[in-house]
Amino acid sequence: MWSPVVAGVDGSAESLAAAEWAAHEAVRRGRVLRLLHARSWHPRQDEAEFAHAGERHLARRLLREAEERVLAACPDVPLYDEQVEGPVTAALVKAADDADPLVLGSRGLGRITGLLVGSVALGVVAKATRPVVLVRADTAGQEEEAAGTGRRDVVLGVDVTEPCDEVLAFAYEAARLRHARLRVLHAWRAPDPLTLGPGEIGLVGEPQRAEEWLGFLSAVLQVWRDKYPEVEVLQTVVEGKPSGALLKAASGAELLVVGHRLTDRPRMPRTGPVTHAMIQQAGCPVAVVPHY
Structure with missing residues (x-):
C-alpha cells in the first residue's frame, strides 16, 4: 500500500x-x-x-x-x-x-x-x-500559478564529492511530476594555497576549475538522465558559499530540494549549516531529504 x-x-x-x-x-x-x-x-x-x-x-x-x-x-x-x-x-x-x-x-x-x-x-x-x-x-497560491504558463524550476543543491541517491531521486521525481525543469547546482570554492596538499596544483584559472566541476556534476547526473529522459536539466556550477548560491537560485523556484545527513552518533540531532540556512531563508517550499 x-x-x-x-x-x-x-x-x-x-x-x-x-x-x-x-x-x-x-x-x-x-x-x-x-x-x-x-x-x-x-x-x-x-x-x-x-x-x-x-x-x-x-x-x-x-x-x-x-x-x-x-x-x-x-x-x-x-x-x-x-x-x-x-x-x-x-x-x-x-x-x-x-x-x-x-x-x-x-x-x-x-x-x-x-x-x-x-x-x-x-x-x-x-x-x-x-x-x-x-x-x-x-507561498500560498503558488501551486495554481505554476500550473499555468509561469511554471517554475525545481532547484536541487548537490555536493558532487558526496552525491546522494535519495536526494537526487526525490528531486528528479518532483520535477517529473510537475513537468518542470530541474536546475541542479553545485557551489565550489577555490583552493586555499595554505591548504593545498603535496603535488596539488593551485594555479589553475577559475574558468578551468569551473569547467572541471561541471564535468564532475555531469558525470554524477548521467545515470539520472537515463532514468528520467523526460526531465529537462540545467546544470550549474558557481564559485562561492553553497547557502548563498542556493538562495539566489531558489528565488522564484517552485521547490528547493536539499539533503540532510543522518548520523548514529549519540548527540543532539541537528541540521547542517546549508540546510539550516535554507529552512530559515528560502522563500519557496523546501524539501529536506535525509540520507546516510
Whole structure:
C-alpha cells in the first residue's frame, strides 16, 4: 500500500498553506492526503477528563478548517484526518515514517528579530528519516500559478564529492511530476594555497576549475538522465558559499530540494549549516531529504 502525503495541522496560517500544498502533492502522486493534528497536554488529574474533551474539540475545529482550505483548492483529493497525542515533535517524527512526504508549515525568519521561528518544524527535520517539506504562508497560491504558463524550476543543491541517491531521486521525481525543469547546482570554492596538499596544483584559472566541476556534476547526473529522459536539466556550477548560491537560485523556484545527513552518533540531532540556512531563508517550499 502506498504511503499517504501527510500534512501537520495546528491552525496557523503556515500549516494551512502546508495542507494546501500537500493536497496538490497528493493529487500529483495519486495518493491519499492525511491531515494530522498532534496535541500535547498535561492537565492536573482532577481536570483530565474536561481538558481532554476540550483538546479534542479544538483539534476537530482545526482539522475541519484545514479540510475546508484543502477542498477549496483540490476538490477531488481523497483525504482523512486524525488526532494524535504528543509530545508534538515526537508524534510528527513518527508520522514521517509512514509519509511520502510529511509537509509542515514553516515561518522561516522572523521579520522583526531575524530569529528562527518554528522549533517544532526544525526539530522534526533534524530527526526524521523520511523527506519533510516545509511551506511558508506567503507561498500560498503558488501551486495554481505554476500550473499555468509561469511554471517554475525545481532547484536541487548537490555536493558532487558526496552525491546522494535519495536526494537526487526525490528531486528528479518532483520535477517529473510537475513537468518542470530541474536546475541542479553545485557551489565550489577555490583552493586555499595554505591548504593545498603535496603535488596539488593551485594555479589553475577559475574558468578551468569551473569547467572541471561541471564535468564532475555531469558525470554524477548521467545515470539520472537515463532514468528520467523526460526531465529537462540545467546544470550549474558557481564559485562561492553553497547557502548563498542556493538562495539566489531558489528565488522564484517552485521547490528547493536539499539533503540532510543522518548520523548514529549519540548527540543532539541537528541540521547542517546549508540546510539550516535554507529552512530559515528560502522563500519557496523546501524539501529536506535525509540520507546516510
